[in-house]
Amino acid sequence: MHDLRRLLRPYDFPAYYKTMLRDLYKRPIKDLRISVTDRCNFRCTYCMPYDEYTWIEKAEILTFEEITRLTSLFVQLGVQKVRLTGGEPLVRKGLEKLIRQLCGIKGLNDLSLTTNASLLAEQVPALKTAGLKRINVSIDTLDPDKFRRMTKRGDLGKVLEGLFAAKQYGLHPIKINAVVERGVNDGDIIELVEFSREHGFAIRFIEYMDVGNSNNWTSEKLVPKKEIIERISARFPLKEVGRDNGTAPSVDYEFVDGRGELGVIASVTEPFCSTCTRARLTADGKLVTCLFSSVGTDLKAILRSGASDEAIREIVSGVWQKRNDRYSAERLEALHSSTGYNPKTQKKLEMITLGG
Ligand code: SAM
Ligand code: SF4
Ligand code: SF4
Numbered sequence: 001m002h003d004l005r006r007l008l009r010p011y012d013f014p015a016y017y018k019t020m021l022r023d024l025y026k027r028p029i030k031d032l033r034i035s036v037t038d039r040c041n042f043r044c045t046y047c048m049p050y051d052e053y054t055w056i057e058k059a060e061i062l063t064f065e066e067i068t069r070l071t072s073l074f075v076q077l078g079v080q081k082v083r084l085t086g087g088e089p090l091v092r093k094g095l096e097k098l099i100r101q102l103c104g105i106k107g108l109n110d111l112s113l114t115t116n117a118s119l120l121a122e123q124v125p126a127l128k129t130a131g132l133k134r135i136n137v138s139i140d141t142l143d144p145d146k147f148r149r150m151t152k153r154g155d156l157g158k159v160l161e162g163l164f165a166a167k168q169y170g171l172h173p174i175k176i177n178a179v180v181e182r183g184v185n186d187g188d189i190i191e192l193v194e195f196s197r198e199h200g201f202a203i204r205f206i207e208y209m210d211v212g213n214s215n216n217w218t219s220e221k222l223v224p225k226k227e228i229i230e231r232i233s234a235r236f237p238l239k240e241v242g243r244d245n246g247t248a249p250s251v252d253y254e255f256v257d258g259r260g261e262l263g264v265i266a267s268v269t270e271p272f273c274s275t276c277t278r279a280r281l282t283a284d285g286k287l288v289t290c291l292f293s294s295v296g297t298d299l300k301a302i303l304r305s306g307a308s309d310e311a312i313r314e315i316v317s318g319v320w321q322k323r324n325d326r327y328s329a330e331r332l333e334a335l336h337s338s339t340g341y342n343p344k345t346q347k348k349l350e351m352i353t354l355g356g
Helices: 002-009 012-018 062-076 093-101 120-130 144-151 158-168 186-199 223-237 299-304 309-321 327-335
Strands: 030-035 081-085 110-115 134-138 174-180 202-207 239-243 250-255 261-265 277-280 286-288
Touching: 002 277, 062 093, 062 144, 062 299, 081 093, 093 110, 093 120, 110 174, 134 158, 144 158, 158 174, 174 186, 186 202, 186 223, 202 239, 223 239, 223 261, 277 309, 299 309, 309 327
Parallel strands: 030 081, 030 277, 081 110, 110 134, 134 174, 174 202, 202 261
Antiparallel strands: 239 250, 250 261, 277 286
């Protein structure tokens, strides 16, 4: 009897899913990116250049309790890492409450946040107390005028204040994300590297991608990883250390002089679809299986209809088992083909909805 009760403990049976759940390319589900809001106080030209959007209605946004319940079900299915993103996650009021709830989920090994840091200085004490340990901060240039042009309204001073407040409060590691756009900020790469080395931040350069439908991406605006690395290593010799666990999006490097590390996320020129274990949850509760998807599965409707945990797990498992996304790999094939690649052939969900 004792053994039977142990066998039936509710947190035992999801182990079955964890080992079995694979998509059509045998990729497990390991990471979850949660967009906590589609709203943002910036309008980065490469992400959401329009001044006005039709925002998701407040009533349609998942509550913190709903996010926490869904996250714990994802964790039971194999998710180990969660990243909060958006839109700008810090414009969602009381985010520290969500962080506290998520930190209580057994089996969730890693919780992080990607932010533009403009509101970080005032929020970092509460976020840290709630359990947040690490963050990624997006900074594409250290030139205040260019920063304002690229974000259409951002104040670099406020962002740096947030970044250094995070350091002062002991968040670690702090990674800087910089999207590189040819003719815009590719001349700022070395200064960003010097800045991160000087202050002990890790830096990740991101190849400019054709996310959403409004950033007018062309391959001419892309600075490939190879060129980014050549430019940096001409000044600071680098040693490649590869992808974390062999599967992470970023290819990492160490400076030969031992002063820090950097990475490049080369989604366009070296796609990593074959090892992509990321699911995305939109602010209005849609499960999306690829950054370039045009549709998602409405988990909020299922949740609000009163579905049981078991029913929701079954639905998520079913979606994941049918997943066959490999958009970036297909884009590279198209870029190398005689017909070329047209980013407008498929209408995609916007990055602010999806969580970048
Ligand atoms: N607002 C937060 C921020 O900017 O960090 C979080 C959301 S933002 C969509 C997440 C990440 O996506 C940021 O690091 C941003 O630079 C990156 N991103 C946005 N548009 C991109 C694009 N077209 N190509 C590559 N990365 C992009
Ligand atoms: Fe906002 Fe981040 Fe997109 Fe910039 S990259 S517009 S800060 S969501
Ligand atoms: Fe994953 Fe889609 Fe990006 Fe490929 S294109 S790495 S499947 S999110």
